[in-house]
Amino acid sequence: MKSDAPATRENLTAIADYRQFDAATRERALTLARVLPDSWQWQRFLDRTMLVLAVMMLAAAVIFWIAFNWNGMGRFLKLALVEGALVAAVIFAALQKPRTLASQAGLLLATLLVGPVLALVGQTYQTGADTYELFAVWAALTLPWVALSRWRIAWCVWVVIANVGMQLYFANVWRPLGFSFFDSHGLLAHTLLNGALLWLAEAWGRKSLFGDHASLERLLALFTLTAATFTYGHAIHNTGGVQSLMVSIFVCAAIGVTYRLWRLDVLILAMWSVALISMVIATLMRAVHGGGAGLFLLMGLVVIGLSAGAALWLRNLLQTQQTSERGAA
Amino acid sequence: MTINDVLTALHRERLLPQLEDPAAVPTLPDSTWYINFLLGIMGWIGGVLIVGSFAVAIGGFLREKVVMLVFAVLFITAAWFCYRKLNKSVFMTQFALAASMAGQFLFLFSILENRNGREVALYLACLQIALVCVMPNFLHRFLSTCFAVIAIWFAASSRQDFLPSLAEAPVWLLVAVALGFVLLAARESAWMAAGKRALAEPVMLALGVTLLVTGAPQIAMLGKVAVAPSFLLAGLFAAVLVGWVFWQTRAQPVQFRLAAALAVALVAMACWRAPGVIAGVLVMLVAFSRGRRVLMCAAMLATTAYLCELYYQLGQTLAEKSLALALTGALLLLVRWAVKKFWPPTPQVHQGESS
Numbered sequence: 001m002k003s004d005a006p007a008t009r010e011n012l013t014a015i016a017d018y019r020q021f022d023a024a025t026r027e028r029a030l031t032l033a034r035v036l037p038d039s040w041q042w043q044r045f046l047d048r049t050m051l052v053l054a055v056m057m058l059a060a061a062v063i064f065w066i067a068f069n070w071n072g073m074g075r076f077l078k079l080a081l082v083e084g085a086l087v088a089a090v091i092f093a094a095l096q097k098p099r100t101l102a103s104q105a106g107l108l109l110a111t112l113l114v115g116p117v118l119a120l121v122g123q124t125y126q127t128g129a130d131t132y133e134l135f136a137v138w139a140a141l142t143l144p145w146v147a148l149s150r151w152r153i154a155w156c157v158w159v160v161i162a163n164v165g166m167q168l169y170f171a172n173v174w175r176p177l178g179f180s181f182f183d184s185h186g187l188l189a190h191t192l193l194n195g196a197l198l199w200l201a202e203a204w205g206r207k208s209l210f211g212d213h214a215s216l217e218r219l220l221a222l223f224t225l226t227a228a229t230f231t232y233g234h235a236i237h238n239t240g241g242v243q244s245l246m247v248s249i250f251v252c253a254a255i256g257v258t259y260r261l262w263r264l265d266v267l268i269l270a271m272w273s274v275a276l277i278s279m280v281i282a283t284l285m286r287a288v289h290g291g292g293a294g295l296f297l298l299m300g301l302v303v304i305g306l307s308a309g310a311a312l313w314l315r316n317l318l319q320t321q322q323t324s325e326r327g328a329a
Numbered sequence: 330m331t332i333n334d335v336l337t338a339l340h341r342e343r344l345l346p347q348l349e350d351p352a353a354v355p356t357l358p359d360s361t362w363y364i365n366f367l368l369g370i371m372g373w374i375g376g377v378l379i380v381g382s383f384a385v386a387i388g389g390f391l392r393e394k395v396v397m398l399v400f401a402v403l404f405i406t407a408a409w410f411c412y413r414k415l416n417k418s419v420f421m422t423q424f425a426l427a428a429s430m431a432g433q434f435l436f437l438f439s440i441l442e443n444r445n446g447r448e449v450a451l452y453l454a455c456l457q458i459a460l461v462c463v464m465p466n467f468l469h470r471f472l473s474t475c476f477a478v479i480a481i482w483f484a485a486s487s488r489q490d491f492l493p494s495l496a497e498a499p500v501w502l503l504v505a506v507a508l509g510f511v512l513l514a515a516r517e518s519a520w521m522a523a524g525k526r527a528l529a530e531p532v533m534l535a536l537g538v539t540l541l542v543t544g545a546p547q548i549a550m551l552g553k554v555a556v557a558p559s560f561l562l563a564g565l566f567a568a569v570l571v572g573w574v575f576w577q578t579r580a581q582p583v584q585f586r587l588a589a590a591l592a593v594a595l596v597a598m599a600c601w602r603a604p605g606v607i608a609g610v611l612v613m614l615v616a617f618s619r620g621r622r623v624l625m626c627a628a629m630l631a632t633t634a635y636l637c638e639l640y641y642q643l644g645q646t647l648a649e650k651s652l653a654l655a656l657t658g659a660l661l662l663l664v665r666w667a668v669k670k671f672w673p674p675t676p677q678v679h680q681g682e683s684s
Contacts, residue, residue: 003333003351009620011332013521018354023518025344030518032335035620043672045617050665053632057658060636061651067640068647270363277371293386300378304427307371308420314364 006322007033048101052153055105058085059112066116066123075124082120086113090145099150107149111142111157130172135165152209152216159197159219166193184234188244190227194220195251202263214265221255221268225275228252233282252276264324266317273310277303362623365468372423372468376430383431397439404432405460412466426469429460447487454480467531474535475542478506482543497561503543504565507611510536511573514615537612537624541631563604567597570611577618588671592664599657602645605635606657 005011012033016026030036037045062085066078073081093106115138122129139162146158170186198220201209205216228248235245256272259265281299288295332351339345383400411425433456440452457477461470485498513520513533520529571590578586593610600606609632616624639650 004331005351007330007332007335012335013526015332015336015351015354016521017524017526021522023522025339026518026521028342028344029335029339030620032338033330037617037620042617043668046668047665049613049629050661050668052629054658054661054665056633056636057654057661060639061655061658064640064647064651064654068651070648266361267363270367274367274370293382296378296382296385300375300382300427303371303375303378304423305420307368307375308423311364311368311423312419314361314367318361318364 007035009035051101051105055109055112059109062113063116063119066120069123078120079117079124082113082117086110086117089113093149104149104151104154107145108151108154108157111145111154114138114142115161130168132165132168132172135161135168139165150209152214155201155205155209155216156219159194159216159223162193163190163223166190184231184241184244187227187231187234188247191224191231191247191251194224194227195254198224198255202258217265218267218271221259222271224251225255225271229275229278232279236282236286252279260317264317264321266314266321269317270310270314273307273314277306277310280306365471368423368426369468369472372426373430375423375427376434379427379431380434383435394439394442397435401432401435401439404428404435408432408469409463412464412469416465422466425466429464429469433460445487447484450480450484450487453477454484461528461532465527467527470528470531471535474532475539478502478536478539479543482539500562500565503540503562503608504569506536506540506543507566507569507608510540510612511569511615514619515573515576517619534621534624537616537621538627540608540612541628560601563597563601563607566604566607566611567594567601570597570607570614573611573615577614585672588667592667595660596657596664599660600653602649602653603635603639605639606632609635 007029009030012026012029012035015021016029021029027036031038034041062082066082089106089110093103093110096103096106115134118134118138121127122134139158142158142161146154166189167186170183170189198217201217201220206214209216228251231244232248232252235241235248252272252275255268256276259268259272280302284295284299284302288298336345336348336351340348405428408425408429411421411428415421415425433453436456437449437453440449444452454477457473457480460473461477464470464473482499482502485502510533513529513536517529517533520526571594574593575586575590578589581589596610597607609628613625613628613632616622616628636654640647642650
C-alpha cells in the first residue's frame with residue numbers, strides 16, 4: 001500500500017490487521033481519518049436528518065388527515081387547512097437565505113403538499129379527473145419550485161411523481177386494470193422520459209444542482225435502465241416491435257459509453273452491468289427456446305461468468321477512479 | 330487525509346511506538362456494496378438456474394427426498410471447497426455462491442413434504458446459522474444471516490394456536506436483533522482487534538438490514554391483532570435507543586447525556602404506535618456513529634417506506650395517525666431548535682467543509 005493512499009476504512013483496516021493494532025488504536029485511527037463522525041459531523045447530520053424527517057412527517061400528517069375525510073370538518077375548513085399549510089411552507093422557504101437547507105426543505109414540503117391540495121379539490125368538487133391527471137398536474141405545478149430549490153432530493157421526489165403519473169396513465173388509459181410495466185408503449189415512454197431527464201441532468205444539472213453526490217443522476221439511470229431492460233425483453237419476444245428494440249439498445253449503449261468514457265460512475269456502471277446480463281439472458285432464452293436442461297445450465301453458467309467478469313471490471317474501474325481522484329487532489 | 334497522515338498522528342499521540350511504513354501492507358479487496366449486491370443477485374439467479382437444469386436432467390431421481398438431500402449436501406460442500414481452496418478466482422467464488430444457493434433450494438425441497446410452514450422455517454434457519462459459521466465469505470455470511478433472521482421471524486410469526494404463550498415471540502425476536510446489532514456495532518473495534526472481522530462484520534450489517542426489512546410487515550400484522558404487543562415492541566425499541574444514546578454520549582457531561590436521552594425518548598414516545606420509525610431511527614443513528622453510510626441511507630429509505638405502509642395499517646384511524654405524525658414532526662423541529670440553541674456548531678475546525 002502506498003503511503004499517500006487515502007485513509008479509507010478498507011485501507012485503515014488492512015494496515016490495522018497487518019500490524020495488529022489494539023481496539024483503542026483502531027478506534028482513534030478511524031476517528032482521525034473522519035471515518036467515524038466527530039462532534040461537528042454529528043451536529044450537521046442531526047440538523048439535516050431532523051429537518052428532513054420532520055418535513056416528511058408533517059407532509060404525511062396532512063395527507064393522512066385529508067384521506068380521513070372527517071365529516072365534522074367543513075370543506076372550506078379542510079381547504080383552508082391544507083392550503084394554509086402550503087402557503088406557510090412557501091413563506092417559510094421565502095424567508096430563508098436562498099439555497100440553504102431550510103429554504104430547500106420548505107420548498108420540498110410545499111411540493112409534497114400540492115398533491116393533497118389537488119386530491120382534496122377532486123374529492124370535494126368531484127371533478128371526475130383520473131388519478132394520472134392528478135399526478136401530471138402535481139408534477140407540472142411543482143416544477144418551478146423544484147427548479148428554484150436546485151436540490152437533488154427535491155428533484156428525486158419530482159421524478160418519482162412524474163413516473164407515477166406516467167405509470168398511471170398507461171395503466172388507466174392503455175391497459176385498464178393492468179400495470180404499465182406489462183405494456184410495451186408504457187415501457188418505451190418510461191425509457192424515453194427518464195433517458196431524456198438523465199441527459200438534461202448531466203448536461204445542465206451537474207454544476208447547478210446541490211446535494212450529496214449524484215443521487216438524481218443515479219436514480220434516473222436506475223429508472224432508465226430498468227425500463228430499457230423490460231422494453232428489450234418485450235421486444236425480443238415479439239411483443240414490442242423493432243423500434244422498441246432499437247431504442248432500448250441505443251439507450252443502454254449510450255449510458256454505458258457515457259459513464260465509462262465521459263463521466264466515470266462505477267455505481268451506474270454496476271446497474272448497467274445488471275441490465276446487460278439480463279438482456280443477454282433474455283436473448284439466450286429466445287435463441288435456445290425449449291433447450292431443456294442444457295439451456296438452464298448454459299444460462300446459469302453465463303450468469304455466473306458474466307457477473308464475475310462484471311465484478312472484476314467494476315473493481316478495476318473503482319481503483320482507476322480512486323487513483324484519478326487522488327491525483328486530482 | 331492519507332494513510333501516512335493518520336499513522337503520523339497516531340505516532341505523535343504515542344499510540345504507535347514507531348512510525349509504520351505502509352509499503353509492506355497488502356491492500357484489501359474492495360467490498361463496495363453495489364458490487365456485492367450485483368454478485369448476490371446474480372449468484373441467487375445462477376443457483377436457481379443450476380437447480381432448474383438439474384431438475385430437468387434427472388427429474389425422476391429428484392422426487393426422492395433422500396436423493397435431494399444428498400445432492401444438497403454435495404452442492405454445499407462443493408461451495409465450501411471453492412471458498413476455501415479456490416477463493417482467489419472471482420468466477421469460482423461466484424460459482425460457489427450459486428452452488429450453495431442451489432444446495433439450499435434442494436434442501437428446502439427435500440423438507441417441504443408433510444411439514445408445516447413453521448417447521449420448514451426452523452429447519453432453514455438452522456441450516457443458515459450453520460452456513461454463517463462455516464462459509465468463509467463475507468457475502469455468503471451476510472446473506473445467510475439475513476435468511477436466518479427472516480426464517481426465524483417467519484416461524485415466530487406463524488399462528489400460535491397451540492402455544493398462546495409464544496404470541497409475543499416476534500416482538501422478542503426483533504428486540505434481540507436490535508440488541509445484537511447495537512452490541513456488535515458498539516464493540517466493532519474490539520472484535521476487529523480480536524481477529525473476528527470475517528464473522529462479525531457481515532453478521533452486524535445483516536442484523537441492521539433485517540431489522541429494517543422485518544420491521545414493517547411485522548408491525549402491520551401486530552396492528553391488526555392487538556395494541557399490547559405493538560406497544561411492547563415500541564417500548565423495547567425505545568429502551569434500546571435511549572440506552573444506546575446514553576452509552577454513545579458517555580464522554581459528554583451528564584446534563585448533555587440526559588438531555589440527549591430525553592430528546593430521543595420524547596421522539597420515541599410520540600411515535601409509540603409506529604415502532605418501525607423507532608427501529609429506522611435506531612439503525613440510522615447507530616450506522617452513522619460507525620461511519621456506515623450505506624446502511625444509514627437504507628435506514629432513511631426504510632423509514633420513508635414505513636411511513637407509506639403506515640397508511641394501510643388497520644390498528645388506528647387515519648386521524649390518529651395524522652395527529653401522531655404531526656406531533657412527531659413538530660417535536661423533531663423543537664429538538665432541532667434546542668440542539669442549535671444549546672449545542673451551537675463549531676465550524677472553525679472544518680471551515681473548508683462548511684463553506
